[in-house]
Amino acid sequence: MARYGDIKKILKAHNMRITDGRVDILSFFVSQDRALTLRDIQKEFKNADRVTLYRTLGAFEKNGILHSIPLDGTQMAYGLNDNSHGQANHNCDHIHFKCDECGIVQCLDQPIPKVTLPGYQIKQVNLVMSGVCNSCIA
Amino acid sequence: MARYGDIKKILKAHNMRITDGRVDILSFFVSQDRALTLRDIQKEFKNADRVTLYRTLGAFEKNGILHSIPLDGTQMAYGLNDNSHGQANHNCDHIHFKCDECGIVQCLDQPIPKVTLPGYQIKQVNLVMSGVCNSCIA
DNA sequence: TCATCTTTGCAACATCATTGCATCATCCAA
């Protein structure tokens, strides 16, 4: 479990005010080694206000703590940025894997292969794989 | 514009009944050289029932005529399968590009680079890039 | 401690997606 002081440092480093809700949610992200959907967070914090969650996640993303991962058109997952301990940096060029069995979304270490598209200007790349994860196979 | 007979052939080849609504929607997909969202289709067929659209798109996907493309967590696009004229075959291993300017989603000819994940069983791969498309740059 | 600006929580609203069911259309077989 991450310490309270560490969580505060992350928020401060991204120029965000320290509030109880933000500390709780960010701690949850740090404690779970995976990407979380709004549903996951709602399940963990049952009496949290939905609006506040949306705004908190939005603020985390805007300030470079989280990156968003479009899953299946009705679900958005959020993962900690690799460099969330440092300055804001929105790049997130790793592969995501969603397990059909356990539903968990993982941020993999593996980078997305470079692709060049002549005539196009590429700003974002998102690669999501799905199937059965290493834990569920084992 | 695709001929009525061709559209019927595609539906028949995928073991689907021929109905007016299905013919209209499939014709629309064939006429547009791009992936369509539910919103695009609703804009084209203003008095179509939403439920029927969901079910039609779901049936097209299940029978291998369309593949779905998760865009940004709140939008799902659908594209014609390359082989939609033949037998059902759900594979769709090309790159998708969503333009931030015009909003159009294209199915590119370029295949998704092969990635191996030891310990994982991969069933689906989805790669969406976004930025500015060739038409908007030109 | 105070003043200021941000964040939160509630209410209301708008949109999106799903389910059940009665009716209608399609298609195959007689």
Next chain:
DNA sequence: TTGGATGATGCAATGATGTTGCAAAGATGA
């Protein structure tokens, strides 16, 4: 060509999902 079995459609109702405005509470720096 027609009748019946099966599948598709449209409507109503419900539930889930996001968004906005605003007043109250909290965080931060002076």
